[in-house]
Amino acid sequence: MKKTTTNPASKLICDFFGHKYEVSKKVTSHVKEYTCKCCKKQLTTNSNGNLTELTPKYKEINTILEEIYTRRMMRLKSKTLSSSIY
Numbered sequence: 001m002k003k004t005t006t007n008p009a010s011k012l013i014c015d016f017f018g019h020k021y022e023v024s025k026k027v028t029s030h031v032k033e034y035t036c037k038c039c040k041k042q043l044t045t046n047s048n049g050n051l052t053e054l055t056p057k058y059k060e061i062n063t064i065l066e067e068i069y070t071r072r073m074m075r076l077k078s079k080t081l082s083s084s085i086y
């Protein structure tokens, strides 16, 4: 019997003890993406502020959200920079 590198027990551990989620990506100040350290399951914050499975649809939404957010932050930053000159 050959041993595989993937650990099928990790999913069992998650089922039993719960997932060990850590923030894998900060989309906005409210929306984050989480990945389970154990089984690599991904979650994200939805529009209601609840955690939901990170589907391709949510990935798409998050990409757009991140774009809007970073653009807004950059605009805010340049505004405070230019106003601090005066």
Ligand SMILES: [Zn+2]
Pocket: 014, 018, 019, 020, 036, 037, 038, 039, 040, 041
């Ligand atoms: Zn897990």
